[in-house]
Amino acid sequence: MLKHIPVAAESTHCSTCMMGSVCLPVGMPASEVAKLDDLVKDRIRLQKGQALFQHGEKLDALFGLRTGSIKTQLDEANGAHQITGFFLPGEIVGLDGMIEGEHSSTAIAMEDSEACVVKLQDIDEISRYVPSLQHQVRRLMSREIARSHQVLLALGSxxxxxxxxxxxxxxxxxxxxxxxxxxxxxxxxxxxxxxxxxxxxxxxxxxxxxxxxxxxxxxxxxxxxxxxxxxxxxxxxxxxx
Amino acid sequence: MLKHIPVAAESTHCSTCMMGSVCLPVGMPASEVAKLDDLVKDRIRLQKGQALFQHGEKLDALFGLRTGSIKTQLDEANGAHQITGFFLPGEIVGLDGMIEGEHSSTAIAMEDSEACVVKLQDIDEISRYVPSLQHQVRRLMSREIARSHQVLLALGSxxxxxxxxxxxxxxxxxxxxxxxxxxxxxxxxxxxxxxxxxxxxxxxxxxxxxxxxxxxxxxxxxxxxxxxxxxxxxxxxxxxx
DNA sequence: CGAACTATTGAAATAGCTCAACCGCGGTGG
DNA sequence: CCACCGCGGTTGAGCTATTTCAATAGTTCG
Structure with a gap:
């Protein structure tokens, strides 16, 4: 079972987070970042080897990695798998496979790690009064596409x-x-x-x-x-x- | 120069388009699709070999391929390139590289083709009264990520x-x-x-x-x-x- | 019709894989 | 405390899938 940690009122929010400069808010106007405090309602602590999410699970959140490191992989029917990414603190995991609301990949902690949980419905909610948030999500997804294209380039040529x-x-x-x-x-x-x-x-x-x-x-x-x-x-x- | 074709009032809109079932509106509730008529204000006609957009160009729109076929590629400094995708009618081109508002790849028509132009600002505009549109864009981007992961799987293993x-x-x-x-x-x-x-x-x-x-x-x-x-x-x- | 691509096929070269042995380190238990 | 095991890493030798180089043929197009 995943260990959820509710984010207490006095705890770190996006606006005060050390990772802010490299994480989800990166590039957002400071005035908007200030309004993101309700975006992260809890965090997940993972032990080495534990899965943040697995292929086929329902997807309703993104994860901002706070500490540790995570790998994502595609699992094949025959038991083999292909690692599609290594993630460091500040990077967003879970952008793939919002198709049909199911994760298309599995994310596993490579060491003890902690991740902020960003519910999709909270993103929708908050973007109503933080207009740039939707752009931000788009930008992050776009970056993820570009990133995997870079890997394609490496593997292909x-x-x-x-x-x-x-x-x-x-x-x-x-x-x-x-x-x-x-x-x-x-x-x-x-x-x-x-x-x-x-x-x-x-x-x-x-x-x-x-x-x-x-x-x-x-x-x-x-x-x-x-x-x-x-x-x-x-x-x-x-x-x- | 790219050939732009304004979409006349009586012309095909998303709600009446034959491609609707496989294109941008795929999976959206019919009631919402009906409101997408202002989403596409013009189209682009491309000749074989012509670029829809090039690496480094300003990005302000997505493209729904209507007819023909398009390849996207990453251009390397040394003149080489890596093809990252082949697109068929109904598929959305340009989802990568919304980072810094610049295309990270180049899209080239593999035969005479025609694409609907979906301005990003129109997406923002219309999502105000078509709430599911933002989800749809997310879903399409997510699918693009999953797609490139599949290619990664092929190339890697x-x-x-x-x-x-x-x-x-x-x-x-x-x-x-x-x-x-x-x-x-x-x-x-x-x-x-x-x-x-x-x-x-x-x-x-x-x-x-x-x-x-x-x-x-x-x-x-x-x-x-x-x-x-x-x-x-x-x-x-x-x-x- | 000839020029310029595009595809096919062969032969030789090679990058990376497979199989296998070995090492070192950290834990575990006698 | 030490022997032993297991895991991750290194290294070697031979193998093979894929590339490279090269020659030929088919197709397209001005």
């Missing part, structure tokens, strides 16, 4: 080393936006999960890490990554530094 | 023959929804475009067509396809008929 380079650069950027170091971080996902996401086997991913390390591009210690030559990564994906 | 099988089945289904034959159709895209979309080379695609034909699964005549063994295709993608 990059070689293995480029996929990993693109992934590391993307992760670095997103972590930077959260205030972390651009060049040193801990990956929450296993080699297998990363391989699944990138359309490679776990062995290939492992070999790539070793090779990048041998070439002096990164320093690898299990999931602890230090990027020592950002330019080389950019060059790999054809972006002249 | 299927072998070449499965990708082509999945593609043919998907195309067949969509054409059926439009009232065409499920088993006999003309593909609007070249082997190269299909290969690009599926993350394969054009030669591999060509060989796969030849092989499927040799195995009695399809009959191929250039872009003219006849599926003779639908069950075999389903089996290929692991869906026991």
């Amino acid at each position: 990059m070689r293995s080393e480029q996929r990993l380079a693109a992934f590391l650069l993307n992760l670095s950027q997103r972590l930077t936006a959260l205030g972390y170091s651009p060049s040193e971080f801990i990956m929450r996902m296993s080699r297998e999960e990363l391989g699944n996401y990138l359309g490679l086997t776990l062995e290939t991913v492992s070999r790539l890490f070793s090779r990048f390390a041998r070439e002096g591009i990164i320093i690898v210690n299990q999931r602890d990554i230090k990027i020592t030559d950002m330019a080389a990564l950019n060059e790999l994906i054809g972006k002249p530094c | 299927m072998r070449s023959e499965q990708r082509l099988a999945a593609f043919l089945l998907n195309l067949s289904q969509r054409l059926t929804a439009l009232g065409y034959s499920p088993s006999e159709f003309i593909m609007r895209m070249s082997r190269e475009e299909l290969g690009n979309y599926l993350g394969l080379t054009l030669e591999t695609v060509s060989r796969l067509f030849s092989r499927f034909a040799r195995e009695g699964i399809i009959i191929v005549n250039q872009r003219d396809i006849k599926i003779t063994d639908m069950a075999a295709l389903n089996e290929l993608i692991g869906k026991p008929c």
Whole structure:
């Protein structure tokens, strides 16, 4: 059972949340953000491995990740699955599969995590007096489409080393936006999960890490990554530094 | 320059459009659809090869494809590109890249086509008295996300023959929804475009067509396809008929 | 009719996969 | 405390699906 935590009156709301600058309100006029306080009525605390929602479940809310990290995946009939995204704090999970009111994917916590629950009906309610909220949801969904197109680009037209380079650069950027170091971080996902996401086997991913390390591009210690030559990564994906 | 055609008063509106059952209004209550008449104020006629919109252009509208077919692609700096979707009549183009009000992709007509223009500001306007319109847009965007996740699944975890099988089945289904034959159709895209979309080379695609034909699964005549063994295709993608 | 695409087919090269062995680390229980 | 297990990661060797390069043919179109 999911652990729900009602958001107490004196607790953090969107308008006072530290994540505001990168989360749902990002880019909204401050005057409007102030009116979002009723948007999040509770939060969910997840333990590592727990599902935030599962394929086929009724969908009536979006989730703003506050702490931790989450992966989303498409489950296949034969038991296999394809990971479609890794989410960091401030990012919105659950934008896919509002078709027929059912989730089309499954979201699983990769470490202990906490997410704000944003009910769809509250979005509708609040957009009546916060006109920009609907635009915001559209913008977030649009960004999610663009994001998955980027992954499509990687899977469709990059070689293995480029996929990993693109992934590391993307992760670095997103972590930077959260205030972390651009060049040193801990990956929450296993080699297998990363391989699944990138359309490679776990062995290939492992070999790539070793090779990048041998070439002096990164320093690898299990999931602890230090990027020592950002330019080389950019060059790999054809972006002249 | 794009050819705009104002929609005359007596012309077809969403409420009377033949495509209504598969296009933007799909699933909306009939009473609401009746109020959508001001949603489309003009249409665009495109010649084969012409762009409906290009990467970086200002985005202020969605497009409902009325006739023809359109491909969307991500353009890379080095001149390469990744095709992210093929669109048929009734499908909505332009849902990606409402970020920063700019298109993140380019949409190109694969044959002479015509699209209804749905201005974003008209959507906002009309949703004031057609409450379900916002839901509808959300639903359509969500479907677009789910769609691209399906492609991700194909690119990430299927072998070449499965990708082509999945593609043919998907195309067949969509054409059926439009009232065409499920088993006999003309593909609007070249082997190269299909290969690009599926993350394969054009030669591999060509060989796969030849092989499927040799195995009695399809009959191929250039872009003219006849599926003779639908069950075999389903089996290929692991869906026991 | 010839030019320029578009598709097919073959042969050789290779990127990434499969199978398999091994290592290291963290927990667990005798 | 230490032996043992299991899991995640690394590395090697051989294999194979797909690509690359190349030659040929069919189709479209001015």
